[in-house]
Amino acid sequence: MMSRILIIGLLFSICFSPALVAQKIVIEDRIFDLFENPEKIKWLKHFRGRMNDLNDIGITLAYDGTNCKGIFSYLRSKEAFRLVGVLKNEVLHLQEVDQNGALSGYIKAELSDQSIKGTWSNYNYTVGNTLELEQIPEAVQLPSYCGDNKWIRKYQGFLKKEGLELILQKDNDQELKGIAFFQRDQESFLLKGSLTDQGFVVRLSDVNEKLRGSIRGKIVDDQIVESSYESPVGLQSPLQFTLKENLNVACVEYADYMVSYDLTFPKTKYASFNSWIEKETGRWIKDCQAHAKKIKKRHTSNLAPLRASLRAYGWCNVDMISDRLISGQLTFMNTWSQAEEGKSINYDLEKAKEIKLKDIFKKEFDQKKVIQNYINKAINKHKRYRDYEFRKWLAAEDFPYFTLRTEGISFATDFNMLYGQQQVVIPYLQLKKYLKPNSPIAHLIP
Numbered sequence: 001m002m003s004r005i006l007i008i009g010l011l012f013s014i015c016f017s018p019a020l021v022a023q024k025i026v027i028e029d030r031i032f033d034l035f036e037n038p039e040k041i042k043w044l045k046h047f048r049g050r051m052n053d054l055n056d057i058g059i060t061l062a063y064d065g066t067n068c069k070g071i072f073s074y075l076r077s078k079e080a081f082r083l084v085g086v087l088k089n090e091v092l093h094l095q096e097v098d099q100n101g102a103l104s105g106y107i108k109a110e111l112s113d114q115s116i117k118g119t120w121s122n123y124n125y126t127v128g129n130t131l132e133l134e135q136i137p138e139a140v141q142l143p144s145y146c147g148d149n150k151w152i153r154k155y156q157g158f159l160k161k162e163g164l165e166l167i168l169q170k171d172n173d174q175e176l177k178g179i180a181f182f183q184r185d186q187e188s189f190l191l192k193g194s195l196t197d198q199g200f201v202v203r204l205s206d207v208n209e210k211l212r213g214s215i216r217g218k219i220v221d222d223q224i225v226e227s228s229y230e231s232p233v234g235l236q237s238p239l240q241f242t243l244k245e246n247l248n249v250a251c252v253e254y255a256d257y258m259v260s261y262d263l264t265f266p267k268t269k270y271a272s273f274n275s276w277i278e279k280e281t282g283r284w285i286k287d288c289q290a291h292a293k294k295i296k297k298r299h300t301s302n303l304a305p306l307r308a309s310l311r312a313y314g315w316c317n318v319d320m321i322s323d324r325l326i327s328g329q330l331t332f333m334n335t336w337s338q339a340e341e342g343k344s345i346n347y348d349l350e351k352a353k354e355i356k357l358k359d360i361f362k363k364e365f366d367q368k369k370v371i372q373n374y375i376n377k378a379i380n381k382h383k384r385y386r387d388y389e390f391r392k393w394l395a396a397e398d399f400p401y402f403t404l405r406t407e408g409i410s411f412a413t414d415f416n417m418l419y420g421q422q423q424v425v426i427p428y429l430q431l432k433k434y435l436k437p438n439s440p441i442a443h444l445i446p
Contacts, residue, residue: 027071027139031062034069034082047116048075048140049133053172054262055255056143059116059133063087072096072107075143077256087111092118098257104307107131123304127311130173147251152266153222154321157241159229165406166215166224166241167318168202170195171264176202179319179405180215186407188319188425195219199226207410207423209383215239222246245321250278252285257302259292261285263314265330272352273326280343281314284332288312291336311335316345319403319410324350324443327404329412340415344401348440355440357402365434371399371411374426390419399424404441 032038044062051057061070061083068087073080081104085094090112096105109118109131116133155166163183168191170176178191189212193202201216217227217239224241231237253262265281267274292310299306312334320327330343346355357367375394384390399411405425412423428445435445 027060031060031070034084035062035064035067037064040064046136046139047133048136048144049116049131050146051120051129051131051255052262053130053132053149054146054251054253055129055260056146056253057131057133058140059083060139061092068092068094070094074255075140076254079256081105083107092116096120098302098304098307100302102304104257104302104304122307127308132173145251146253146262147249147264147267150249150251150264152245152247152249152318152321153243154245155224155241156244157224157227157239159239160237164239164241166191167321169318171315176200177317178202179317180204181406186427188405188407188410191215207425208378208381210381217241247318247321250274252281258296258299258306258308259288259310260308261288261312261314261334263332265314265316266318266326266328268326268349270349270352273347273349276347276354277330277345280330284312284314284341288334291334309335318345319405322349324348325355325404325441329401329403331415333415342401342412342414344403346402346404351440355404360436360439360441361431361434362436367411368398370426370431370434371424374424374430378424384419393419394422397422404444406444 028044031044032041035041041062041064044060047059047061049057056075057072058075059070059072061068066086068085070083071080072083082097083094084097085092090110092107092109092111094107095103096107098104103123105123106121107118109116114135116131118131119128120131121128150170152167152169155168157164157166165181166178168176168178174195176191176193176195179188180191181188187206189204189206191202191204193200199216199218201214203214204212206212211232213229213231215227215229217224223243227239227241229237229239248267249264250267251262251264254260263281263285265277295310312332314330314332316328316330318326318328326345326347326349328345330345332341347353348355372395379385379391379394393416397413399413401412403410403412408425408427409431410423410425412421415421432445435442
Protein backbone atom coordinates (compact mmCIF):
# COMPACT_ATOMS: atom_id res chain seq x y z
CA MET A 1 0.00 0.00 0.00
CA MET A 2 2.87 2.35 0.82
CA SER A 3 4.34 1.96 -2.70
CA ARG A 4 0.95 2.70 -4.18
CA ILE A 5 0.70 5.95 -2.19
CA LEU A 6 4.21 6.94 -3.26
CA ILE A 7 3.46 6.34 -6.94
CA ILE A 8 0.26 8.42 -6.81
CA GLY A 9 2.10 11.16 -4.96
CA LEU A 10 4.78 11.22 -7.62
CA LEU A 11 2.16 11.61 -10.34
CA PHE A 12 0.81 14.73 -8.64
CA SER A 13 4.28 16.19 -8.32
CA ILE A 14 5.19 15.87 -12.02
CA CYS A 15 1.86 16.70 -13.68
CA PHE A 16 0.27 20.13 -13.83
CA SER A 17 -3.11 19.14 -15.30
CA PRO A 18 -5.70 17.79 -12.82
CA ALA A 19 -7.50 16.07 -15.74
CA LEU A 20 -4.34 14.22 -16.76
CA VAL A 21 -3.67 13.23 -13.17
CA ALA A 22 -7.20 11.84 -12.85
CA GLN A 23 -6.84 9.85 -16.09
CA LYS A 24 -3.53 8.37 -15.00
CA ILE A 25 -4.85 7.43 -11.57
CA VAL A 26 -7.86 5.65 -13.13
CA ILE A 27 -5.65 3.64 -15.50
CA GLU A 28 -3.06 2.81 -12.88
CA ASP A 29 -5.73 1.91 -10.32
CA ARG A 30 -7.04 -0.64 -12.82
CA ILE A 31 -3.56 -2.07 -13.17
CA PHE A 32 -3.07 -2.29 -9.39
CA ASP A 33 -6.40 -4.09 -9.07
CA LEU A 34 -5.08 -6.90 -11.30
CA PHE A 35 -2.52 -7.89 -8.66
CA GLU A 36 -3.25 -9.68 -5.38
CA ASN A 37 -0.35 -7.86 -3.75
CA PRO A 38 0.08 -4.54 -5.60
CA GLU A 39 2.67 -3.38 -3.08
CA LYS A 40 5.09 -5.90 -4.68
CA ILE A 41 4.96 -4.19 -8.07
CA LYS A 42 8.51 -3.36 -9.20
CA TRP A 43 7.63 -1.16 -12.14
CA LEU A 44 4.73 0.24 -14.13
CA LYS A 45 5.27 1.42 -17.71
CA HIS A 46 3.19 3.03 -20.44
CA PHE A 47 3.57 2.38 -24.18
CA ARG A 48 1.98 3.65 -27.35
CA GLY A 49 2.28 2.35 -30.91
CA ARG A 50 0.52 0.58 -33.73
CA MET A 51 -0.52 -2.77 -35.08
CA ASN A 52 0.78 -3.25 -38.62
CA ASP A 53 1.91 0.37 -38.44
CA LEU A 54 -1.71 1.48 -38.80
CA ASN A 55 -4.09 0.82 -35.89
CA ASP A 56 -3.21 3.03 -32.90
CA ILE A 57 -2.95 1.19 -29.59
CA GLY A 58 -1.87 1.83 -26.03
CA ILE A 59 -0.51 -0.61 -23.46
CA THR A 60 0.15 -0.12 -19.76
CA LEU A 61 2.07 -2.92 -18.02
CA ALA A 62 3.18 -3.64 -14.47
CA TYR A 63 5.59 -6.30 -13.20
CA ASP A 64 5.96 -7.76 -9.70
CA GLY A 65 8.99 -9.94 -10.36
CA THR A 66 6.86 -12.94 -11.34
CA ASN A 67 3.74 -11.79 -13.15
CA CYS A 68 3.32 -9.18 -15.85
CA LYS A 69 -0.17 -7.70 -16.12
CA GLY A 70 -1.73 -4.74 -17.82
CA ILE A 71 -4.29 -3.21 -20.15
CA PHE A 72 -4.26 -3.08 -23.93
CA SER A 73 -6.62 -0.72 -25.77
CA TYR A 74 -7.43 0.50 -29.26
CA LEU A 75 -7.15 4.27 -29.00
CA ARG A 76 -9.79 5.13 -31.60
CA SER A 77 -12.58 2.75 -30.53
CA LYS A 78 -11.56 2.66 -26.84
CA GLU A 79 -11.99 -1.15 -26.87
CA ALA A 80 -9.89 -2.51 -23.98
CA PHE A 81 -8.51 -5.90 -22.92
CA ARG A 82 -6.67 -7.26 -19.90
CA LEU A 83 -3.18 -8.66 -20.36
CA VAL A 84 -1.86 -11.44 -18.14
CA GLY A 85 1.44 -13.27 -18.49
CA VAL A 86 5.11 -13.43 -17.70
CA LEU A 87 8.38 -11.77 -18.60
CA LYS A 88 11.20 -14.22 -19.35
CA ASN A 89 14.63 -13.11 -20.56
CA GLU A 90 13.21 -9.75 -21.68
CA VAL A 91 10.48 -11.47 -23.73
CA LEU A 92 6.82 -10.85 -22.92
CA HIS A 93 4.42 -13.79 -23.11
CA LEU A 94 0.97 -12.32 -22.58
CA GLN A 95 -2.59 -13.57 -22.87
CA GLU A 96 -5.26 -11.13 -23.99
CA VAL A 97 -8.48 -11.48 -21.98
CA ASP A 98 -11.69 -9.78 -23.08
CA GLN A 99 -14.36 -8.15 -20.92
CA ASN A 100 -16.20 -11.48 -20.62
CA GLY A 101 -13.10 -13.06 -19.10
CA ALA A 102 -12.43 -15.17 -22.21
CA LEU A 103 -9.04 -15.69 -23.83
CA SER A 104 -9.14 -13.64 -27.05
CA GLY A 105 -5.51 -13.33 -28.14
CA TYR A 106 -1.79 -13.53 -27.46
CA ILE A 107 1.14 -11.14 -27.47
CA LYS A 108 4.74 -12.25 -27.78
CA ALA A 109 7.23 -9.42 -27.86
CA GLU A 110 10.66 -8.25 -26.83
CA LEU A 111 10.69 -5.68 -24.06
CA SER A 112 13.59 -3.22 -24.08
CA ASP A 113 14.21 -0.14 -21.97
CA GLN A 114 12.21 1.99 -24.39
CA SER A 115 10.05 -0.23 -26.59
CA ILE A 116 7.93 -3.31 -27.23
CA LYS A 117 8.37 -5.12 -30.55
CA GLY A 118 6.67 -8.37 -31.46
CA THR A 119 3.42 -9.89 -32.68
CA TRP A 120 -0.24 -10.13 -31.72
CA SER A 121 -2.32 -13.21 -32.60
CA ASN A 122 -5.97 -14.03 -32.10
CA TYR A 123 -6.98 -16.89 -29.79
CA ASN A 124 -6.41 -19.69 -32.34
CA TYR A 125 -3.47 -18.10 -34.22
CA THR A 126 -5.38 -17.70 -37.48
CA VAL A 127 -4.86 -13.91 -37.53
CA GLY A 128 -1.55 -12.20 -36.80
CA ASN A 129 -0.30 -8.62 -36.74
CA THR A 130 3.02 -6.91 -36.13
CA LEU A 131 3.26 -4.92 -32.95
CA GLU A 132 5.59 -1.99 -32.25
CA LEU A 133 5.32 0.47 -29.37
CA GLU A 134 7.54 2.98 -27.64
CA GLN A 135 7.62 3.78 -23.96
CA ILE A 136 6.05 7.09 -22.96
CA PRO A 137 5.88 8.92 -19.61
CA GLU A 138 2.11 8.67 -19.17
CA ALA A 139 -0.83 6.61 -20.38
CA VAL A 140 -1.91 7.61 -23.88
CA GLN A 141 -5.51 8.69 -24.41
CA LEU A 142 -5.80 10.00 -27.96
CA PRO A 143 -4.91 8.35 -31.30
CA SER A 144 -2.26 9.77 -33.59
CA TYR A 145 -2.40 10.25 -37.37
CA CYS A 146 -1.42 6.94 -38.95
CA GLY A 147 -0.13 8.60 -42.12
CA ASP A 148 2.57 10.62 -40.39
CA ASN A 149 5.39 8.18 -41.21
CA LYS A 150 4.30 7.35 -44.76
CA TRP A 151 5.12 9.20 -47.97
CA ILE A 152 5.19 9.18 -51.77
CA ARG A 153 8.16 10.85 -53.47
CA LYS A 154 9.29 11.47 -57.01
CA TYR A 155 13.01 11.59 -57.76
CA GLN A 156 14.84 12.38 -61.00
CA GLY A 157 18.32 11.10 -61.62
CA PHE A 158 20.90 9.71 -63.98
CA LEU A 159 22.41 6.32 -64.67
CA LYS A 160 25.45 6.67 -66.94
CA LYS A 161 23.99 9.92 -68.33
CA GLU A 162 20.68 8.16 -68.96
CA GLY A 163 17.64 9.86 -67.45
CA LEU A 164 15.90 7.93 -64.71
CA GLU A 165 12.66 8.81 -62.92
CA LEU A 166 11.79 7.14 -59.63
CA ILE A 167 8.49 7.16 -57.75
CA LEU A 168 9.06 5.69 -54.31
CA GLN A 169 6.35 4.94 -51.74
CA LYS A 170 6.81 4.09 -48.07
CA ASP A 171 3.84 2.14 -46.78
CA ASN A 172 3.25 0.05 -43.69
CA ASP A 173 6.22 -0.75 -41.47
CA GLN A 174 9.37 -0.35 -43.58
CA GLU A 175 8.00 -1.56 -46.93
CA LEU A 176 8.90 0.30 -50.12
CA LYS A 177 7.24 0.09 -53.51
CA GLY A 178 7.02 2.22 -56.61
CA ILE A 179 8.00 2.50 -60.24
CA ALA A 180 11.16 3.42 -62.17
CA PHE A 181 11.17 4.84 -65.69
CA PHE A 182 14.32 4.63 -67.87
CA GLN A 183 14.23 7.33 -70.55
CA ARG A 184 16.62 5.69 -73.03
CA ASP A 185 14.66 2.42 -73.14
CA GLN A 186 11.28 4.15 -72.69
CA GLU A 187 10.29 1.45 -70.21
CA SER A 188 8.97 1.34 -66.65
CA PHE A 189 9.72 -1.24 -63.98
CA LEU A 190 7.88 -2.00 -60.76
CA LEU A 191 9.82 -1.57 -57.52
CA LYS A 192 9.51 -3.57 -54.30
CA GLY A 193 11.79 -3.61 -51.27
CA SER A 194 12.38 -2.33 -47.77
CA LEU A 195 13.85 0.56 -45.80
CA THR A 196 16.02 0.12 -42.70
CA ASP A 197 18.22 2.35 -40.57
CA GLN A 198 21.15 1.27 -42.76
CA GLY A 199 19.47 2.20 -46.04
CA PHE A 200 17.09 0.80 -48.63
CA VAL A 201 17.08 -1.73 -51.44
CA VAL A 202 14.37 -2.20 -54.07
CA ARG A 203 14.16 -4.86 -56.78
CA LEU A 204 13.04 -3.94 -60.30
CA SER A 205 10.69 -6.24 -62.24
CA ASP A 206 9.14 -5.76 -65.67
CA VAL A 207 5.52 -6.49 -66.60
CA ASN A 208 6.58 -10.05 -67.46
CA GLU A 209 7.65 -10.56 -63.80
CA LYS A 210 11.31 -10.83 -64.76
CA LEU A 211 13.95 -9.34 -62.47
CA ARG A 212 15.64 -6.34 -64.10
CA GLY A 213 18.09 -5.37 -61.37
CA SER A 214 18.00 -3.49 -58.08
CA ILE A 215 18.56 -0.01 -56.66
CA ARG A 216 20.04 0.63 -53.24
CA GLY A 217 20.95 3.73 -51.29
CA LYS A 218 20.23 5.83 -48.23
CA ILE A 219 17.59 8.48 -47.56
CA VAL A 220 18.87 11.54 -45.71
CA ASP A 221 16.59 14.57 -45.25
CA ASP A 222 14.24 13.13 -47.90
CA GLN A 223 17.09 12.97 -50.47
CA ILE A 224 18.53 9.73 -51.89
CA VAL A 225 22.30 9.53 -51.35
CA GLU A 226 25.03 6.92 -51.85
CA SER A 227 22.83 5.11 -54.37
CA SER A 228 23.70 2.57 -57.04
CA TYR A 229 22.07 0.33 -59.62
CA GLU A 230 22.92 -3.38 -59.85
CA SER A 231 22.12 -5.21 -63.06
CA PRO A 232 20.68 -8.77 -63.09
CA VAL A 233 24.22 -10.10 -63.68
CA GLY A 234 25.70 -8.15 -60.77
CA LEU A 235 27.27 -5.13 -62.50
CA GLN A 236 27.06 -1.99 -60.36
CA SER A 237 26.79 1.63 -61.49
CA PRO A 238 26.49 4.81 -59.38
CA LEU A 239 23.24 6.78 -59.38
CA GLN A 240 22.41 10.41 -58.67
CA PHE A 241 18.94 11.55 -57.64
CA THR A 242 17.19 14.84 -56.89
CA LEU A 243 13.87 15.09 -55.06
CA LYS A 244 11.16 16.63 -57.28
CA GLU A 245 7.85 15.87 -55.53
CA ASN A 246 6.97 14.95 -51.95
CA LEU A 247 3.36 13.88 -51.36
CA ASN A 248 1.72 13.27 -48.03
CA VAL A 249 -0.24 10.08 -47.42
CA ALA A 250 -3.77 10.31 -46.09
CA CYS A 251 -4.73 7.54 -43.71
CA VAL A 252 -7.99 6.27 -42.20
CA GLU A 253 -7.96 3.50 -39.59
CA TYR A 254 -10.28 1.88 -37.06
CA ALA A 255 -10.20 -1.27 -34.92
CA ASP A 256 -12.30 -2.82 -32.17
CA TYR A 257 -13.03 -6.32 -30.91
CA MET A 258 -14.40 -7.65 -34.18
CA VAL A 259 -13.62 -5.09 -36.89
CA SER A 260 -10.55 -3.46 -38.33
CA TYR A 261 -10.12 -1.43 -41.48
CA ASP A 262 -7.39 0.81 -42.78
CA LEU A 263 -6.85 2.82 -45.92
CA THR A 264 -3.99 4.92 -47.30
CA PHE A 265 -4.02 7.18 -50.36
CA PRO A 266 -2.05 10.15 -51.74
CA LYS A 267 -2.70 13.72 -50.75
CA THR A 268 -1.51 16.50 -53.05
CA LYS A 269 -1.36 20.30 -53.04
CA TYR A 270 -4.41 20.29 -55.35
CA ALA A 271 -7.65 20.67 -53.38
CA SER A 272 -9.79 19.36 -56.26
CA PHE A 273 -7.89 16.07 -56.43
CA ASN A 274 -7.93 15.66 -52.65
CA SER A 275 -11.69 16.19 -52.59
CA TRP A 276 -12.21 13.71 -55.46
CA ILE A 277 -10.13 10.91 -53.96
CA GLU A 278 -11.69 11.40 -50.53
CA LYS A 279 -15.11 10.83 -52.10
CA GLU A 280 -13.90 7.69 -53.89
CA THR A 281 -12.32 6.20 -50.77
CA GLY A 282 -15.20 7.39 -48.58
CA ARG A 283 -17.57 5.07 -50.42
CA TRP A 284 -15.42 2.08 -49.49
CA ILE A 285 -15.17 3.14 -45.84
CA LYS A 286 -18.96 3.48 -45.63
CA ASP A 287 -19.35 0.00 -47.12
CA CYS A 288 -17.01 -1.40 -44.48
CA GLN A 289 -18.92 0.33 -41.70
CA ALA A 290 -22.28 -0.84 -43.06
CA HIS A 291 -21.13 -4.45 -43.30
CA ALA A 292 -19.68 -4.37 -39.78
CA LYS A 293 -22.91 -2.91 -38.42
CA LYS A 294 -24.91 -5.66 -40.11
CA ILE A 295 -22.74 -8.44 -38.65
CA LYS A 296 -22.71 -6.90 -35.18
CA LYS A 297 -26.51 -6.94 -35.12
CA ARG A 298 -26.35 -10.73 -35.38
CA HIS A 299 -23.94 -10.96 -32.46
CA THR A 300 -25.00 -8.94 -29.45
CA SER A 301 -21.98 -10.05 -27.39
CA ASN A 302 -18.30 -10.46 -28.19
CA LEU A 303 -17.08 -14.04 -28.55
CA ALA A 304 -13.49 -15.19 -29.04
CA PRO A 305 -14.16 -16.67 -32.53
CA LEU A 306 -15.29 -13.20 -33.62
CA ARG A 307 -12.07 -11.50 -32.52
CA ALA A 308 -10.56 -9.68 -35.53
CA SER A 309 -12.88 -11.61 -37.85
CA LEU A 310 -13.82 -8.65 -40.07
CA ARG A 311 -10.77 -7.06 -41.67
CA ALA A 312 -10.46 -4.71 -44.62
CA TYR A 313 -7.48 -3.04 -46.26
CA GLY A 314 -7.12 -0.36 -48.89
CA TRP A 315 -3.99 1.06 -50.50
CA CYS A 316 -2.76 2.97 -53.53
CA ASN A 317 0.00 2.53 -56.09
CA VAL A 318 1.11 5.71 -57.87
CA ASP A 319 2.44 5.32 -61.42
CA MET A 320 2.98 8.94 -62.49
CA ILE A 321 3.16 12.38 -60.92
CA SER A 322 3.56 15.60 -62.92
CA ASP A 323 2.36 19.19 -62.87
CA ARG A 324 -0.56 18.14 -65.07
CA LEU A 325 -1.42 14.55 -64.11
CA ILE A 326 -1.44 12.01 -61.33
CA SER A 327 -2.18 8.37 -62.03
CA GLY A 328 -2.23 5.05 -60.23
CA GLN A 329 -4.64 2.52 -58.78
CA LEU A 330 -6.58 2.10 -55.57
CA THR A 331 -7.02 -1.47 -54.36
CA PHE A 332 -9.50 -2.64 -51.74
CA MET A 333 -9.81 -6.05 -50.13
CA ASN A 334 -11.63 -7.57 -47.17
CA THR A 335 -12.31 -10.88 -45.46
CA TRP A 336 -16.00 -11.12 -46.33
CA SER A 337 -15.86 -11.10 -50.14
CA GLN A 338 -13.98 -13.26 -52.62
CA ALA A 339 -12.35 -10.72 -54.91
CA GLU A 340 -10.42 -7.51 -54.57
CA GLU A 341 -11.96 -4.28 -55.79
CA GLY A 342 -10.01 -1.71 -57.74
CA LYS A 343 -10.29 1.87 -58.88
CA SER A 344 -8.13 3.53 -61.55
CA ILE A 345 -6.68 6.92 -60.66
CA ASN A 346 -6.15 9.16 -63.68
CA TYR A 347 -6.67 12.77 -62.78
CA ASP A 348 -6.15 15.97 -64.77
CA LEU A 349 -4.73 18.41 -62.23
CA GLU A 350 -5.03 21.39 -64.58
CA LYS A 351 -8.69 20.85 -65.46
CA ALA A 352 -9.57 19.42 -62.03
CA LYS A 353 -11.34 16.33 -63.36
CA GLU A 354 -10.95 12.58 -63.62
CA ILE A 355 -9.68 11.23 -66.95
CA LYS A 356 -11.73 8.34 -68.30
CA LEU A 357 -11.16 6.11 -71.32
CA LYS A 358 -13.95 7.85 -73.22
CA ASP A 359 -12.01 11.12 -72.83
CA ILE A 360 -8.92 9.59 -74.43
CA PHE A 361 -10.05 7.25 -77.20
CA LYS A 362 -12.29 7.51 -80.22
CA LYS A 363 -15.59 5.62 -80.11
CA GLU A 364 -14.33 2.96 -82.51
CA PHE A 365 -11.49 1.99 -80.16
CA ASP A 366 -11.91 -1.71 -79.25
CA GLN A 367 -9.98 -1.98 -76.00
CA LYS A 368 -10.23 -5.76 -75.62
CA LYS A 369 -9.15 -6.41 -79.22
CA VAL A 370 -6.17 -4.04 -79.06
CA ILE A 371 -5.00 -5.46 -75.74
CA GLN A 372 -5.42 -9.05 -76.90
CA ASN A 373 -3.43 -8.38 -80.08
CA TYR A 374 -0.68 -6.85 -77.98
CA ILE A 375 -0.68 -9.79 -75.55
CA ASN A 376 -0.53 -12.32 -78.38
CA LYS A 377 2.67 -10.68 -79.61
CA ALA A 378 4.29 -10.27 -76.20
CA ILE A 379 3.09 -13.26 -74.14
CA ASN A 380 6.07 -15.47 -75.03
CA LYS A 381 8.28 -13.06 -73.05
CA HIS A 382 6.34 -13.65 -69.83
CA LYS A 383 7.89 -15.59 -66.99
CA ARG A 384 4.79 -17.84 -66.84
CA TYR A 385 4.60 -18.42 -70.60
CA ARG A 386 4.94 -22.22 -70.31
CA ASP A 387 1.91 -22.42 -68.02
CA TYR A 388 -1.06 -23.21 -70.29
CA GLU A 389 -3.60 -22.37 -67.60
CA PHE A 390 -1.99 -18.96 -67.13
CA ARG A 391 -2.17 -18.19 -70.85
CA LYS A 392 -5.78 -19.35 -70.93
CA TRP A 393 -6.71 -17.18 -67.94
CA LEU A 394 -4.90 -14.14 -69.34
CA ALA A 395 -6.64 -14.46 -72.70
CA ALA A 396 -10.05 -14.32 -71.00
CA GLU A 397 -9.30 -11.28 -68.84
CA ASP A 398 -10.88 -7.90 -69.56
CA PHE A 399 -8.11 -5.67 -68.14
CA PRO A 400 -10.63 -3.23 -66.59
CA TYR A 401 -8.07 -0.89 -64.97
CA PHE A 402 -5.86 1.59 -66.76
CA THR A 403 -3.18 4.00 -65.57
CA LEU A 404 -1.26 6.60 -67.50
CA ARG A 405 2.50 6.19 -67.54
CA THR A 406 5.25 8.24 -69.09
CA GLU A 407 5.76 5.82 -71.99
CA GLY A 408 2.25 4.44 -72.50
CA ILE A 409 -0.95 3.21 -70.91
CA SER A 410 -0.89 0.31 -68.48
CA PHE A 411 -3.95 -1.93 -68.64
CA ALA A 412 -4.36 -4.29 -65.67
CA THR A 413 -6.47 -7.32 -64.74
CA ASP A 414 -8.38 -7.94 -61.55
CA PHE A 415 -6.33 -9.62 -58.84
CA ASN A 416 -6.12 -13.42 -59.10
CA MET A 417 -5.16 -15.56 -56.08
CA LEU A 418 -2.89 -17.73 -58.24
CA TYR A 419 -1.49 -15.27 -60.80
CA GLY A 420 -1.76 -11.94 -59.00
CA GLN A 421 -2.57 -8.83 -61.00
CA GLN A 422 -1.17 -8.83 -64.53
CA GLN A 423 -0.68 -5.83 -66.77
CA VAL A 424 0.40 -4.83 -70.23
CA VAL A 425 1.87 -1.44 -71.08
CA ILE A 426 1.05 -0.32 -74.63
CA PRO A 427 3.26 2.54 -75.91
CA TYR A 428 1.52 5.76 -76.88
CA LEU A 429 2.86 5.48 -80.43
CA GLN A 430 0.91 2.23 -80.91
CA LEU A 431 -2.25 3.87 -79.57
CA LYS A 432 -1.88 7.18 -81.38
CA LYS A 433 -4.30 6.38 -84.18
CA TYR A 434 -7.06 5.63 -81.66
CA LEU A 435 -6.68 8.84 -79.64
CA LYS A 436 -9.05 11.80 -79.84
CA PRO A 437 -7.48 14.96 -81.31
CA ASN A 438 -8.16 16.86 -78.08
CA SER A 439 -7.17 14.00 -75.80
CA PRO A 440 -6.11 15.11 -72.28
CA ILE A 441 -2.94 13.06 -72.70
CA ALA A 442 -1.88 14.63 -76.04
CA HIS A 443 1.17 16.18 -74.37
CA LEU A 444 2.48 12.69 -73.53
CA ILE A 445 2.57 11.52 -77.16
CA PRO A 446 6.13 11.52 -78.66
